[in-house]
Amino acid sequence: MRRLLQLKEFGVAYEGGGDNSALALEAVDLEIRAGEKLALVGESGSGKTTLALALASLLPSHARRFGTMAWEASEPRPGGDIGFVFQDPGGSLNPVRPVGDTIAEVVRIHRHQDRRTAMRMTLTLLDQVRLPDPERIARAYPHQLSGGQRQRVALAAALAGDPKILVADEPTSALDTVVQAAVIELIQSLTTTAGMTLIFISHDIALVSEFADRIAVFRSGRLVEVGTPDEIIFAPGQAYTRHLIEAHRAVGF
Numbered sequence: 001m002r003r004l005l006q007l008k009e010f011g012v013a014y015e016g017g018g019d020n021s022a023l024a025l026e027a028v029d030l031e032i033r034a035g036e037k038l039a040l041v042g043e044s045g046s047g048k049t050t051l052a053l054a055l056a057s058l059l060p061s062h063a064r065r066f067g068t069m070a071w072e073a074s075e076p077r078p079g080g081d082i083g084f085v086f087q088d089p090g091g092s093l094n095p096v097r098p099v100g101d102t103i104a105e106v107v108r109i110h111r112h113q114d115r116r117t118a119m120r121m122t123l124t125l126l127d128q129v130r131l132p133d134p135e136r137i138a139r140a141y142p143h144q145l146s147g148g149q150r151q152r153v154a155l156a157a158a159l160a161g162d163p164k165i166l167v168a169d170e171p172t173s174a175l176d177t178v179v180q181a182a183v184i185e186l187i188q189s190l191t192t193t194a195g196m197t198l199i200f201i202s203h204d205i206a207l208v209s210e211f212a213d214r215i216a217v218f219r220s221g222r223l224v225e226v227g228t229p230d231e232i233i234f235a236p237g238q239a240y241t242r243h244l245i246e247a248h249r250a251v252g253f
């Protein structure tokens with residue numbers, strides 16, 4: 001697989017008041033490959049979201065980056081080259097606009113289309129994320145949709161810019177198990193078909209081992225280990241990874 005990006009000694013610190021400059025990521029060496037499904041796992045606060053935001057150049061202004069992040073091609077544009085799906089789909093949908101308008105705006109801006117074409121492409125996107133009756137969904141406001149429908153709409157909005165990379169940050173943790181499985185299957189098949197790189201953030205190592213090409217395990221801002229699901233699940237090299245797996249076995253994995 002072609003290399004997309006190389007991180008070397010990469011880190012991020014959020015600068016607070018006084019000496020409170022907290023290291024959210026530290027000394028990360030990681031290669032990301034074009035078209036792979038890379039899962040970032042680790043407990044809350046381990047730096048997964050910080051890494052995703054850094055990749056998309058979306059870190060807040062009080063964050064300081066160090067080390068190197070070298071893209072093979074030109075640095076991607078957030079919203080266009082990189083699409084984001086968050087845990088709470090409400091965050092990427094405007095509560096006072098029909099969802100179709102939100103998606104169509106992304107199509108207009110990033111695919112340079114006129115209004116009419118953008119709306120037609122929006123209906124196609126809603127169909128691709130397997131929402132029945134796209135016309136009706138496009139006219140709906142976010143609060144009129146179920147959690148699973150909202151997450152599919154958020155996925156359509158993330159795909160609207162025709163991204164090369166899709167970052168999904170705990171996209172299913174607010175959904176029930178059945179809907180969760182369907183949304184994951186959808187993300188997986190859409191990214192595979194499009195040859196898109198998927199960066200999937202989760203604290204659930206069992207969940208990601210079902211579909212990821214590689215799993216990167218983070219703890220306290222450091223990359224603990226990275227490998228294929230077989231390597232990570234059946235031959236973890238680090239005690240922390242074993243602990244994450246045991247924690248899942250304890251609840252029936």
Ligand SMILES: Nc1ncnc2c1ncn2[C@@H]1O[C@H](COP(=O)(O)OP(=O)(O)OP(=O)(O)O)[C@@H](O)[C@H]1O
Nearest residue numbers: 014024042043044045046047048049050051060203
């Ligand atoms: N905007 C911010 N300003 C200051 N500190 C932050 C900010 N965002 C994150 N942090 C801190 O950086 C560290 C890493 O947080 P991050 O959100 O990247 O972790 P995470 O692994 O994605 O966690 P979670 O699974 O809970 O989303 C944490 O200590 C967090 O408190």
